[in-house]
Amino acid sequence: MSGIKVFAPASIGNIGVGFDIMGAAINNPGDEIVVKKGAAPGLTIDKIFGDHGRLSKEVEKNTAGKSALALMKYLGKEEEPISFEIYKKMPFSSGLGSSAASAVAGAFAINEYFKRPLSKPELLPFAMEGEKLASGAFHADNVGPSLLGGILLFEYNSLYYQRLYSPEGLTLVVIHPQIEILTSEARAILKSEISLKSHVEQSANLGLFITGLMKGDFECIGRGLKDIIIEPQRSKLIPFFEDVKKSAIDSGALGCSISGAGPSMFAIAQNTFTAERICNAMVEIFSKNKIQTTSYISPINNEGAILL
Amino acid sequence: MSGIKVFAPASIGNIGVGFDIMGAAINNPGDEIVVKKGAAPGLTIDKIFGDHGRLSKEVEKNTAGKSALALMKYLGKEEEPISFEIYKKMPFSSGLGSSAASAVAGAFAINEYFKRPLSKPELLPFAMEGEKLASGAFHADNVGPSLLGGILLFEYNSLYYQRLYSPEGLTLVVIHPQIEILTSEARAILKSEISLKSHVEQSANLGLFITGLMKGDFECIGRGLKDIIIEPQRSKLIPFFEDVKKSAIDSGALGCSISGAGPSMFAIAQNTFTAERICNAMVEIFSKNKIQTTSYISPINNEGAILL
The missing domain is CATH 3.30.230.10 (Ribosomal Protein S5; domain 2)
Structure with missing residues (x-):
């Protein structure tokens, strides 16, 4: 070749x-x-x-x-x-x-x-x-x-x-459960209107997430990583979402949500050790419920x- | 004493x-x-x-x-x-x-x-x-x-x-026109629902505004400083708002919007020289329309x- x-x-x-x-x-x-x-x-x-x-x-x-x-x-x-x-x-x-x-x-x-x-x-x-x-x-x-x-x-x-920017150590955990969601379907499920209150809350979250990244402040990143608008609507398309998310947070994730339109989920960890623990916990929930997964652990690819 | x-x-x-x-x-x-x-x-x-x-x-x-x-x-x-x-x-x-x-x-x-x-x-x-x-x-x-x-x-x-953070030089121009708006009135005027599209656009603006501040990037601050949700609703309470805003932007302001619930307006400048030019231009519009103003030029008070 x-x-x-x-x-x-x-x-x-x-x-x-x-x-x-x-x-x-x-x-x-x-x-x-x-x-x-x-x-x-x-x-x-x-x-x-x-x-x-x-x-x-x-x-x-x-x-x-x-x-x-x-x-x-x-x-x-x-x-x-x-x-x-x-x-x-x-x-x-x-x-x-x-x-x-x-x-x-x-x-x-x-x-x-x-x-x-x-x-x-x-x-x-x-x-x-x-x-x-x-x-x-x-x-x-x-x-x-x-x-x-x-x-x-x-x-x-x-x-x-x-x-x-992103702080040294920040590690992403990505779990892809073997179910398929069409982006068009995931988009169609979203309400076209939201409350001003939700907007303000989510804005604060995004602002804190960005500020945490720029300052290298893990606590702030975690406080910001809370999607109260899209996640509650789309997570219904992902079986066992709440359990998997809980397992990630319980294992030390700063936050956990849906990657793109799903069904992949991601969690953010402070280091690779925690990332592995989080990954295992998330996979286990899907596995227990007979859903196959592929998982990835990665720093930010710069x-x-x-x-x- | x-x-x-x-x-x-x-x-x-x-x-x-x-x-x-x-x-x-x-x-x-x-x-x-x-x-x-x-x-x-x-x-x-x-x-x-x-x-x-x-x-x-x-x-x-x-x-x-x-x-x-x-x-x-x-x-x-x-x-x-x-x-x-x-x-x-x-x-x-x-x-x-x-x-x-x-x-x-x-x-x-x-x-x-x-x-x-x-x-x-x-x-x-x-x-x-x-x-x-x-x-x-x-x-x-x-x-x-x-x-x-x-x-x-x-x-x-x-x-x-x-x-x-805020970059060296960043200067605030604040113009208080002598009209009174009650915060309760300015709040009551706001719609309780917004479109998801507006939310996404405003989120990007807030994110860029914060990122610009953290990086000391004036262009980015200016791109972010665009309120497409609150300002269009509340600016109606401020006479000559659009003219005053335009005069600020034309004079070099990175952005211009409403301070709090109004009627004060603020503009952001890259330095005190530009700030003075912006201030004069904004005051002139109000003055031409027989509205008295008090104006302030200030760096961020840390x-x-x-x-x-």
């Missing part, structure tokens, strides 16, 4: 209190793309692995293909013969930013193949083209972190973002998409 | 995007209290200056008296003979935290008189007793900054707070209440 291989990581959208505006990248899982010279002009998706036949090889209908093509057009390289092999290593509809990772990998692969004509932040609008195809929505809370790493806060309906 | 004199400053409640949860102290105006040994057991309010006869001298019905008394009871000093002279130097119903400053001054005066048995943060619940008497609400977004200085972010319905 003469091509190059890129990796774009999973991400935790919303992080509970930042619905549609905040997300964090983790180290694993993630999608990979091998990009090399193709046989015919233009982009061709030659192989897709691990998608269980669910993804289209038609470039315009494929998340990675769409973002790759958008960048190729911008670079005036639309007719260059390029071949993609997509290694889909992330579960679909998991709440882990699967489509975002594909979208990021597509644009990132093209940029690497052409020797980085654009900076990483400049790839954001192209990666969003793929994400829009997949989710129909204009939120970069998964695409941003998958591309750029870190915990990012976005302006509403905008690609303007700020990188938040790199985002990389060349492997 | 053998007594001591204390000062508690005005504050900007809400700061636009932090309704009921965020506030900042400014240097002027503020209330003063002279505290000295009284003639009879217990607290007596002997004189009140500058209140135009609007305040009660009855301790339990006076904001400063109420918080002072709460602290005296806690300290077991309820029967000590103490005399207050209150110098009300702040306008009523101005949106500048007038009642909060009185409440803070009362508790702070007692603590100073008894040689600081409590730390400043420990005075917060006592000062809140006075504020509750005045406003009926349990929000420390004015009392906190008036007592402790700085820009503070509070947990909802709680006295837990975090001090936010001290809060002080012994004079």
Whole structure:
């Protein structure tokens, strides 16, 4: 194989209190793309692995293909013969930013193949083209972190973002129970109106969460990580949510909520030792109730998409 | 006069995007209290200056008296003979935290008189007793900054707070037009429900405002300082609001909104030179429309209440 291989990581959208505006990248899982010279002009998706036949090889209908093509057009390289092999290593509809990772990998692969004509932040609008195809929505809370790493806060309906700091030791626990929730379903369940009171309470929580991150104050992070608006509505779609959350908090988690639209859940720990204890406790609840899980323990991934 | 004199400053409640949860102290105006040994057991309010006869001298019905008394009871000093002279130097119903400053001054005066048995943060619940008497609400977004200085972010319905940083140079412009808005009226005008979309947008704004403060990023502060929920409803109570706001922004303000429940308006500038230009422009609009104003230019007051 003469091509190059890129990796774009999973991400935790919303992080509970930042619905549609905040997300964090983790180290694993993630999608990979091998990009090399193709046989015919233009982009061709030659192989897709691990998608269980669910993804289209038609470039315009494929998340990675769409973002790759958008960048190729911008670079005036639309007719260059390029071949993609997509290694889909992330579960679909998991709440882990699967489509975002594909979208990021597509644009990132093209940029690497052409020797980085654009900076990483400049790839954001192209990666969003793929994400829009997949989710129909204009939120970069998964695409941003998958591309750029870190915990990012976005302006509403905008690609303007700020990188938040995170304290040494902060560790994410992610549990993916093997049930599927469609993002569209998880979105449809949400009430379009909320009380002003809830808004004020949630605003304080988000503010404290951000302030805790910026100051490296774990207590403050924990006080802030309380989603009183989205979680109570969406958690109904996740069996045993309350028990699993309780087990995380009882095991020392600073907070625990739904990753993206679910069904994955995440918890935040102060260190890897506590993270492992939390992870075991959460998995045990699902396991006891005959629900299989995949779990991940990761610091904040501050790199985002990389060349492997 | 053998007594001591204390000062508690005005504050900007809400700061636009932090309704009921965020506030900042400014240097002027503020209330003063002279505290000295009284003639009879217990607290007596002997004189009140500058209140135009609007305040009660009855301790339990006076904001400063109420918080002072709460602290005296806690300290077991309820029967000590103490005399207050209150110098009300702040306008009523101005949106500048007038009642909060009185409440803070009362508790702070007692603590100073008894040689600081409590730390400043420990005075917060006592000062809140006075504020509750005045406003009926349990929000420390004015009392906190008036007592402790700085820009503070509070947990909802709680006295837990975090001090936010602020960049060197950040300057506040406050314009008080001589019209009166009752806090109760300004509160009654607010819709009790908002759209989820507005919540998300405002959350992003608050998050960016806080992040900008913590990073010292003026552009980010400006992007965040956009209140799309409260301001559109309350600005109707302030004549020429849009014109005045536009003049502030056109003169270089990072943002401009309503201080507390209004009618005072505030703007944030990057330095004192710009602040003066902004101040002149805002005053001119009111003046042209025959509305008298009092204006203040101040950095963030990081001290809060002080012994004079």
